[in-house]
Amino acid sequence: MKILxxxxxxxxxxxxVVEDGRKIxxxxxxSQADLHAVYGGVVPEIASRCHVESISLLTERAIQAAGITRxxxxxxxxxxxxxxxxxxxxxxxFAKSAALALGVxxxxxxxxxxxxAANYLAYxxxxxxxxxxxISGGNTLLxxxxxxxxxxxxxxxxxxxxxxxxxxxxxxxxxxxPGGKPIDELSRGGDDNRYSFPIATVDGNPYDMSFSxxxxxxxxxxxxxxxxxxxxxxxxxxxxxxxxxSDSLVPRTMRxxxxxxxxxxxxxxxxxxxxxxxxxxxxxxEQQGVKLYIPPLRLCGDNGAMIGAQGYYEYLAGxxxxxxxxxxxxxxx
Ligand code: KG4
Numbered sequence: 001m002k003i004l005x006x007x008x009x010x011x012x013x014x015x016x017v018v019e020d021g022r023k024i025x026x027x028x029x030x031s032q033a034d035l036h037a038v039y040g041g042v043v044p045e046i047a048s049r050c051h052v053e054s055i056s057l058l059t060e061r062a063i064q065a066a067g068i069t070r071x072x073x074x075x076x077x078x079x080x081x082x083x084x085x086x087x088x089x090x091x092x093x094f095a096k097s098a099a100l101a102l103g104v105x106x107x108x109x110x111x112x113x114x115x116x117a118a119n120y121l122a123y124x125x126x127x128x129x130x131x132x133x134x135i136s137g138g139n140t141l142l143x144x145x146x147x148x149x150x151x152x153x154x155x156x157x158x159x160x161x162x163x164x165x166x167x168x169x170x171x172x173x174x175x176x177x178p179g180g181k182p183i184d185e186l187s188r189g190g191d192d193n194r195y196s197f198p199i200a201t202v203d204g205n206p207y208d209m210s211f212s213x214x215x216x217x218x219x220x221x222x223x224x225x226x227x228x229x230x231x232x233x234x235x236x237x238x239x240x241x242x243x244x245x246s247d248s249l250v251p252r253t254m255r256x257x258x259x260x261x262x263x264x265x266x267x268x269x270x271x272x273x274x275x276x277x278x279x280x281x282x283x284x285x286e287q288q289g290v291k292l293y294i295p296p297l298r299l300c301g302d303n304g305a306m307i308g309a310q311g312y313y314e315y316l317a318g319x320x321x322x323x324x325x326x327x328x329x330x331x332x333x
């Protein structure tokens with residue numbers, strides 16, 4: 001079954017064709033990151049306009065690159081939540097028109113479910129149940145994935161997402177947006193014990209997280225140094241900061257896996273590209289005797305293929321949308 005899939009929830013316009021939920025026939029991504037970099041973050045109006053400008057052409061290109069004709073498409077899948085509302089709306093409306101024009105079913109997909117499904121594309125043997133840590137620019141969630149469409153959030157950040165924390169740390173260091181990759185590069189070779197940063201625990205739920213204190217600590221450290229005319233060890237700061245994020249995520253995830261009796265851990269989302277976090281998970285999984293799945297770098301960030309993968313399982317579960325499908329800025333998984 002071939003699914004034409006759309007993703008437009010933030011600053012990537014992405015169109016893919018995925019076969020039977022596991023095989024990428026094409027994965028076209030147009031990143032707007034350069035357009036937003038000058039503002040230091042995503043400007044929602046610019047994102048929406050850019051999606052409108054690129055989605056038709058990207059769709060034509062995807063169908064051509066997949067080596068199929070429009071008649072070969074069996075269903076259309078689209079991210080309908082969560083995300084920047086104007087941006088999500090562009091994908092939803094385009095997908096509705098495509099499904100109507102092609103006479104095929106329309107399948108709505110939750111963006112974070114898509115990030116999880118990126119792992120199905122990379123690992124043919126992976127099947128639920130497993131425990132998933134989803135770490136992206138807007139979300140940080142611990143999810144018990146009981147089935148392909150049966151998931152329960154067991155922990156979440158109470159404030160900032162891990163990715164947001166990377167982006168703000170990069171900004172205060174004068175690094176470009178999005179800041180995760182530049183921080184990752186800067187931290188290599190840096191002393192991760194150079195600065196001491198807080199690792200928050202949250203009363204009431206050991207699986208909940210908090211990153212706003214860490215973000216504030218980094219900002220204060222840099223501003224204080226600037227005011228005193230002191231120089232900062234930038235590589236040491238990036239490494240110490242990344243260690244603090246990793247120490248907040250990795251032990252908590254492994255503990256949750258042990259307590260829920262899950263023998264597989266899946267990491268998903270843009271921050272899963274971080275080299276330190278990947279290495280720490282690798283070590284922890286080996287120690288605990290748990291199977292670890294992290295997508296290859298190209299599938300960590302937003303892409304259309306992950307929506308096609310999850311769309312397949314949503315389709316099998318009977319999920320269908322009509323032309324009244326709406327976009328939502330927030331939605332439980
Ligand atoms: O999943 P994603 O592409 O978009 C959302 O759905 O939010 O995640 C984007 C986030 C950004 O905050 C970006 O800075 C972060 O992923 N990111 C990284 C790395 N690469 C991207 N964070 C840490 N280390 C990286 N190597």
